Amino acid sequence: MTTDDASPGPLGRYMDVLELVAAFPGALTLGDVSSMLALPKTTAHRLLKGLVKAGLAREAVGGRAYDLGERLTRLVHATVDDDWLATLSGPHLRQIIEDWGETCYLTRLAGGRIVVAVSQSPDVRWRGYVQPGIEMPVNAAASAKAIMAYQDDATLAQALAQPLPIVTANTRNDLAWVESELQTVRERGYATCIGEIDEGLAAIAVPVTLPDGMVLHALAMTGPLQRIMNERLPERIDALVATSAVLSKALALGAKIRERGTA
Amino acid sequence: MTTDDASPGPLGRYMDVLELVAAFPGALTLGDVSSMLALPKTTAHRLLKGLVKAGLAREAVGGRAYDLGERLTRLVHATVDDDWLATLSGPHLRQIIEDWGETCYLTRLAGGRIVVAVSQSPDVRWRGYVQPGIEMPVNAAASAKAIMAYQDDATLAQALAQPLPIVTANTRNDLAWVESELQTVRERGYATCIGEIDEGLAAIAVPVTLPDGMVLHALAMTGPLQRIMNERLPERIDALVATSAVLSKALALGAKIRERGTA
DNA sequence: AATGCAATTCCGAATTTCGGAACAAAAATG
DNA sequence: CATTTTTGTTCCGAAATTCGGAATTGCATT
Numbered sequence A, B: 001m002t003t004d005d006a007s008p009g010p011l012g013r014y015m016d017v018l019e020l021v022a023a024f025p026g027a028l029t030l031g032d033v034s035s036m037l038a039l040p041k042t043t044a045h046r047l048l049k050g051l052v053k054a055g056l057a058r059e060a061v062g063g064r065a066y067d068l069g070e071r072l073t074r075l076v077h078a079t080v081d082d083d084w085l086a087t088l089s090g091p092h093l094r095q096i097i098e099d100w101g102e103t104c105y106l107t108r109l110a111g112g113r114i115v116v117a118v119s120q121s122p123d124v125r126w127r128g129y130v131q132p133g134i135e136m137p138v139n140a141a142a143s144a145k146a147i148m149a150y151q152d153d154a155t156l157a158q159a160l161a162q163p164l165p166i167v168t169a170n171t172r173n174d175l176a177w178v179e180s181e182l183q184t185v186r187e188r189g190y191a192t193c194i195g196e197i198d199e200g201l202a203a204i205a206v207p208v209t210l211p212d213g214m215v216l217h218a219l220a221m222t223g224p225l226q227r228i229m230n231e232r233l234p235e236r237i238d239a240l241v242a243t244s245a246v247l248s249k250a251l252a253l254g255a256k257i258r259e260r261g262t263a
Numbered sequence C: 001a002a003t004g005c006a007a008t009t010c011c012g013a014a015t016t017t018c019g020g021a022a023c024a025a026a027a028a029t030g
Numbered sequence D: 001c002a003t004t005t006t007t008g009t010t011c012c013g014a015a016a017t018t019c020g021g022a023a024t025t026g027c028a029t030t
Helices: A012-023 A030-036 A041-054 A070-079 A083-100 A142-148 A153-161 A175-188 A233-262 B012-023 B030-036 B041-054 B070-076 B084-100 B142-148 B153-161 B175-188 B233-261
Strands: A057-059 A066-068 A103-110 A113-120 A191-194 A201-209 A215-224 B057-059 B066-068 B103-110 B113-120 B191-194 B201-209 B215-224
Touching: A012 A030, A012 A041, A012 A057, A012 A066, A012 B041, A012 B070, A012 B084, A030 A041, A030 B233, A041 A057, A041 A066, A041 B012, A070 B012, A070 B070, A083 A103, A083 A113, A083 A233, A103 A142, A113 A142, A142 A175, A142 A191, A142 A201, A142 A215, A153 A175, A201 A233, A215 A233, B012 B030, B012 B041, B012 B057, B012 B066, B030 B041, B041 B057, B041 B066, B084 B103, B084 B113, B084 B233, B103 B142, B113 B142, B142 B153, B142 B175, B142 B191, B142 B201, B142 B215, B153 B175, B201 B233, B215 B233
Parallel strands: none
Antiparallel strands: A057 A066, A103 A113, A103 A215, A191 A201, A201 A215, B057 B066, B103 B113, B103 B215, B191 B201, B201 B215
């Protein structure tokens, strides 16, 4: 039994400091950390230096402040967000934004979870921005449904074995419902998320079927419910499907080139 | 003397493990770590769990392996968002939880209404969790009273002009009573909510007085009535007051740094 | 120079980590 | 299905580290 041990653990305070550095990159001094976290200057100093030595933070150019370390970005890069994927799909995503003015993103199956790989938003300040790297719940997100609908039983079972979160009043997490939802996706070719993650926000997604028939990615568009699900929905779906087909070839090629490179 | 101190620092071994996890995401077991780094199983176990607790790693879906945690990617992609309020107050709220084991949250005055800005719960049982963004009724919530007690007449009049909801048998919405309640807050320095929002649930709250004397935030603790209002109430208040003082400085500082940030 | 503020070093007390050994839980095997 | 083997977890005393107050150094500004 996993105890309800809520203790922050040995890294807790390091993480607090790191969060702070991430929140004010390049502008946070030792004194600031000390004040904000109510730590003695000595302690703040030690924690900060520890982070620097670990490569998670580094001293900013001016010298009197800190920002995130090289190692941190490298670690993330190593797995989640393959650069070439972003490079490849970026132009296509941007085209959709150009045409439709909505946030859109590409998700991918990684280790039994669905994570956002590339994301583009029409306006930088729009709060519906989808952060690359975050995980999408299998029972709610359109992009997750679009991928999961085309997995074999083993993969699906594994994904559904984890606890499925309830996020809004519209979220469902009973297996029967999820299965039927996936069946619907298979029948009509696209997935939806209607206020199941954010009240008032909707998303639509189509699978990206690779040339060999596998589905490892989904292409999604999100925005306010009324706007996304209006009478132009069929057009939107068509646009996503068309782009998905292009991406399919591009991704397959990219993977092949990449393999050849590292071999 | 650019101390080329090559000592790995306190985080060194944690980082070694993290690198390994990043190299084989979703496929690295405890035993692997132990073997590869030549660490005793016990030590590998402790390090791994420490990373998990810090959110840098997590157990993979299958359960018998580890991969990178979401917090990592979130840190890297932390745009200059406005969740610096959460970043700043998070550790302090968590400290209260650690000490008292009750849900606590920070509310804020926004457009004449009181809304929940940051919320932390002792564990992930969803009951008792306070959703950020929801509004707190001025005539019932402790956190709302704590803020409203220190507003000028115009702001107060505006807030009391809206319809004041009756939610439980204990809710009062006559203006005279609300005024007297606010007077009480001013006299003793804290506000209460005794079953006025949920039958059997109570909350206590103190204002966060910014260095310039303004009150825009309140710090609150909530839980079962019997537990919150028991003989240790004075201690709880003291804890909230102390944290409130710290938050006051931290919030002011945060605003200042943010200004200087991208300049 | 002189002053004020931020960053750093020093160091004893206190807490934590450390890892061997025992224990529990799964897989693998017969 | 019983047994063995492997893998993950808990316990606990010894050892090492962190902790943070006080004093010191470094760096701007006047």
